[in-house]
Amino acid sequence: MDDKEFEKNLLPVSVDEMTIPELSRHALNLVPYVSRSETLQNLVKLGVNLDMVQRVEGVAELLLQSQFDRDIAPLIHLLHLAGVPAESMGLMITRNPLLLTQSVEDLSSRIGYLLHKNFSQTEVASIVTRAPVTLLMDPVKMDSKLAFLQTTFDLTGQEVRQVILKYPKLIPWRRDMIANVRFHLQEFLVLSKPQLKEMLLKEPKIFFSRQQQTFSIAHGLEPASSRCPMTVPLLITKSLSSSSTLSRSSPTLHFVS
Structure with a gap:
């Protein structure tokens, strides 16, 4: 992109x-x-x-x-x-x-x-x-985004830093876009919360993709239960490279470092 x-x-x-x-x-x-x-x-x-x-x-x-x-x-x-x-x-x-x-x-x-x-x-x-x-982005908005990642994927402070250092564009990226990617991966690949967390830690760029792109890829892969879960991030990353709403109000959160 x-x-x-x-x-x-x-x-x-x-x-x-x-x-x-x-x-x-x-x-x-x-x-x-x-x-x-x-x-x-x-x-x-x-x-x-x-x-x-x-x-x-x-x-x-x-x-x-x-x-x-x-x-x-x-x-x-x-x-x-x-x-x-x-x-x-x-x-x-x-x-x-x-x-x-x-x-x-x-x-x-x-x-x-x-x-x-x-x-x-x-x-x-x-x-x-x-x-x-x-x-x-002012510090309040930055803090809100990091807190969103932390609570959505159950990350420790160190894990949040790990994700951001791998793919810093996630900080200003719209949170509803991230939530939509997470939803499609969870629903159509039948990924568990720990698997989604592991995917974010290994390949955070996956959650930077567009909704339609993720939807197509998710439908083209078999559910994680029928393959080795750790191969899923690699498969999706390759699909994203070769390929040319859940937004809702939430209480104020703070990133715990």
Whole structure:
């Protein structure tokens, strides 16, 4: 699943998780401004793909109004202090240009939350580099999502961290999408709760798939009772690679680290 497809399945801002807005159909072309804008020149040096960035509504206008040293350099410095490799900075901003709309204080609090939940600095850097949309989520929403994973799959704090480190895109992924995957695996493959937990720990990407995709795959496999349960994650992963609602209100939960 590519980044555009990933962004489409994130919850809108007003619902549950933060998200990148839909691409603008009337994006401002930044190329003619590069020679006159120090901000754009510095972003290009960092490896930012302006063609991709300018497609996100409002970002092109923001960059043209920004001063690099005043508005952008402090954010980059913070990400560097958090352990994001310099060579990854350009791709990270390209994939999530709304990072540039965040305040240093907000980014610090989100990074601080992950550190507080016993992720190491190296692990935090890996999470935000591989899933930069995570940095658009405030700590309360992050905590709610990790608590959802913990209670839904009966995970320990260490197991939650293990899952996130394997596949950090699960943090901003819509929880109803995860619940739907779990439902189809449980119903059509007759998997037990311990088996679903083991599957999440071994192949968390399975729970990142779309509902229709999972439904088709689940119907194409024999129930787990007729095969070795540990082969199921591998079979589903291979099916997902080769292939081109249960949302409901719940009480407030907190991730126990």
